[in-house]
Amino acid sequence: MPKNFQSLPPSEPSFWVKRHLERADIVIVGGGLVGLLTSIRLKEKFPKREVWVLDQSPFLWSASWRNAGFACYGSAGELIDEARRSSRSQALELYRRRFEGLVSLREEFGDAALGFEASGGWELFQTEAEAQSVIQTLDEWNQDLKSVSGISPFQIRSSQSLGMRIASQAIFASQEGAIQSHLLLRSVRNKALSLGVECYEGQAVSHLEPTESQSWMLELESGLSLKARELVLCTNAYTRLLQEEVDLKPARGQILVTSAMPELPFRGIFHADQGYLYARTLGTRLLLGGGRNLDFAEEETLHSEENTAIRNHLLNYLKEVLVPGQEFSIQEQWSGIMAMGESREPIVKQSAPGFYLAVRMGGMGVALSSEVAQGVSRLLS
Ligand SMILES: Cc1cc2nc3c(=O)[nH]c(=O)nc-3n(C[C@H](O)[C@H](O)[C@H](O)COP(=O)(O)OP(=O)(O)OC[C@H]3O[C@@H](n4cnc5c(N)ncnc54)[C@H](O)[C@@H]3O)c2cc1C
Secondary structure, eight states, X not given: OOSXXXXXXXXXXXXXXXXXXXXXXXXXXXXXXXXXXXXXXXXXXXXXXXXXXXXXXXSSOSGGGTSOOEEOOOOHHHHHHHHHHSOHHHHHHHHHHHHHHHHHHHHHHOHHHHTOBOOOEEEEOSSHHHHHHHHTTHHHHHHHHHHHHSSOOEEEEEOGGGTOSSOSEEEEETTXXXXXXXXXXXXXXXHHHHHTOEEEESOOEEEEEEOTTSOEEEEETTSOEEEESEEEEOOGGGGGGTOTTSOOXXXXXXXXXXXXXXXXXXXXXXXXGGGTEXXXXXXXXXXXXXXXXXXXXXXXXXXXXXXHHHHHXXXXXXXXXXXXXXXXXXXXXXXXXXXXXXXXXOEEEEEETTXXXXXXXXXXXXXXXXXXXXXXXXXXX
16 A cells, blocks of 8 residues: 555656647736736736636645735845945835735725734844934935825834833834734635636646747646646746746745744834844744855755754843843744845836746735736736
8 A cells, every 4th residue: 555645656647638729818827926916917807718727736835825914115234235235216106015015905905814913023232332323314214205104204213112122212114114024925826726726736847848838838847747828937036947037036935933932022023133033023022134245155945945054143132131030941944935036126017928927025925026027917917
């Protein structure tokens, strides 16, 4: 008797499977948040077309299921970093895309369905000098962002009530909040299915090729192959396994979750170190992630192992800065893989006839996902 399914010999596809695989009009590769939202937008635009989503992994695996669940647009420190990396106008445009993306995600699915908590977000600083260097830029950012968010998004607040070992002033952004990632994914996937999108998990695409009849042939690792008139890659960090020339790099993100603490003097989401460190409350537990800037080279990987130096850095930040004097243990730990580029702009484009890319979602892909899906939908006719 075989011990599991993998030890069974592969079976030949049936007549019915082959006929089924001829039916897809639009195939989306990648069933994370971006792929699923894209499938919704395309099915709404082309209700008569067969829209399929293929994902290599079993259900519940992608970065969309492994993130920190921040509903954020970019702290002032991150905006400064982004403006340095690209330009001030690009940093402002990216903020607008994230802000409007989150607004439409919340409008489409409703706050209860996303587990949205309007907690506000804090930017924390280790030293007074670091705090002042960001605070002195706030008037200008607030002026430029008012037309996007309807208010001046950044307020200076005393950090005393937080009980952390940080600079005396912090920056509060009242419109930020937190979601529960599994609730968001469930809502999005259910909507896609209810519209008639077909989702197939456990189907890794290993090769893509244009055909003479102006469609695309996809080979799957299972040995099956299928044709699509139009093909959209929403494969984010894994894109270069299929299309080597795409300009992105994988970037691993580590996350730790503490045990419950007797009490926490704060709640909400927290950014530090230009966004490279992020924390949020989960009841009286704390989720802390990031630290990639400690070892960029090592974290440029598709592998999801622990990085001990980064784990220690996160642990130290918890003990020394966020909750000094509190007793806790680390109860959960995982990592996920993002996709980064020199610019934080996502890639949303047609790269060949019938072939589209929606990848490189950076560290705030939840916020961008909705706007990116709309962008793909505008490209297809
Ligand atoms: C640790 C961590 C914390 C984060 N925290 C936040 C946060 O708090 N807020 C926020 O806005 N963003 C956050 N992000 C970023 C956000 O999660 C991502 O930007 C977003 O989920 C990307 O969605 P996606 O659909 O593009 O990619 P993914 O969710 O990675 O989905 C891509 C899918 O493509 C599939 N795939 C790849 N190659 C193939 C192939 N050849 N064949 C078939 N399928 C394939 C993969 O299996 C995967 O399911 C975080 C990310 C990480 C890793």
